[in-house]
Amino acid sequence: MADGLGESAEVRPQVAVRDLGGGVRSVAVPIPDNPLGHTLVYVMDTDRGPVLVDTGWDDPGSWDVLVAGLEACGTGVGEVHGVVITHHHPDHHGLSGRVREASGAWIAMHAADAAIVRRARETRPERWFTYMAAKLTAAGAPDEHVAPLRDGPRRRTPPGLAPALPDREILPGELLGLPGRRLRAVWTPGHTPGHVCLHLEEEHPARLPGHGRLFSGDHLLPEITPHIGLYEDPDDATVTDPLGDYLDSLERVGRLAPAEVLPAHQHTFTDAPGRVRELLAHHEERLAGLLTLLRQPLTPWELAVRMEWNRPWEQIPYGSRNIAVSEAEAHLRRLVKLGRAEAVTGSDPVTYVAV
Structure with a gap:
């Protein structure tokens, strides 16, 4: 029995590491206070040392x-040769800078997300608060929701405003320069403009049917x-169609037909084409449901309130409501582009109606 008088033992973090075969392992890196729980960081052996696919959230824990996960994989953070980032979000790119400082590793990212990283580093936190407040007001959010962004103290810096600048650009369709491996970049915009999947064009270690493995972010x-x-992006006013980008990217990945998918969250799985079909059907059903709601003119905020989420609107936290409104707007843009909805002339804030 410990009497509390001796030296305290070192408390080592709990680490979940999986050996996926073929010189690939995963480390579950926690995301603080997030229902996703963790990011799966993949450690891939190369002839020059381990290369990471994503790095996890920038938090001491x-x-x-x-x-500790890298040590459990039989290596160390100082041995890392490179870091390949699927996209710029802080639960994927957050620790990249610390890995580079500890190892001298290079960081690679698609140019579209690298541009966001550069602009984020040059943007004061207050600019983001002002930008988000203006966007939510234009979307029809009530004043009590916008007020904390517009008038509240700026005590907390939004995550991801000081990310590491990448050293290398990931070029779509090209093999990355990883000695002894065949890893090809597949540009899959939608979740972010520069999101990439990474196709490991090597025989599956368990010889599952299909074409290699896919790091899907x-x-x-x-x-x-x-x-x-x-x-x-407060400094880019380009009118984009993220949902259209995503649906096109889904079909591109489905055609690859990898033997196994190695995602950044949850767990590995097979039958990528089947999962692609499920997601395409989900978004088509959601667009059809929104057209039903848009029989009457609605602002993006009003539409988000009426959409189906994984919990009632009253139980959705403040920050998640902002994400929900952004998702409603992405679906609206898709409907407008398809000619199935339109903005109501003269409405302020702007409302949309089915055509």
């Missing part, structure tokens, strides 16, 4: 788990639908 997940909202 998450860093400790990543370091957030593009293709086994049980949940990735968030598809507007591409948030």
Whole structure:
């Protein structure tokens, strides 16, 4: 029995590591206070040392788990040769800078997300609050929802405003320069404009039928639908169609028919074409449901309130409501582009109606 008088033992973080065969392992790096729980960081052996696919959230506890996970994989953070980022979100790119500092590793990212990273580093937090307040007001959000962004104290910096600048650009369709491996970049915009999946063009270690393995980031997940909202960037006013981008990207990935999918959340799975069909059907059903709601003119906020989520609107936290409105707007843009909905002339805030 411990009497509390001796030296305290070192408390090592709990680490979940899986050996996926073929020189690939996963480390579950926790995301603090997030229902997703963790990001699966993949550790891939190369002839020059381990290369990571994503790195996890920038948090001391998450860093400790990543370091311990690499040790459990038989290597160390100082041995990392490179970091390949599927997209710029902080639960994927957050620890990249610390990994580079500890190892001298390069960081690779698609140019579209690298541009967001550069602009984020140059943008003051107050600019983001002002931008989000203006967007929510234009979407018809009530004043009591916008007020904390517009008038509240700026005590908390939004995550992801000081991400590491990448050293290399991921070029769609090209093999990454990983000695001893065949890893090809597949551009899959939708979740972010520069999201990439990574096709490991090597025989599956268990010889499952299909074409290699696919590191899918957030593009293709086994049980949940990735968030598809507007591409948030206060310094870029381009009118984009994220949902259209995503649906096109889904079909591209389905045609690859990998033997196994290695996503950034939840767990690995097979039958990528089947999962793609499920997601395409889900979004078609959701668009049809929104057209029913849009029989009467609605603002994006009003539409979000009426949409089906995984819980009643009254139980959705403040930040998640902002994400929901962005998702409603992405679906509205798709309907407008398809000619199935239109903005009501002269409405302020703007409302939309089915055509």
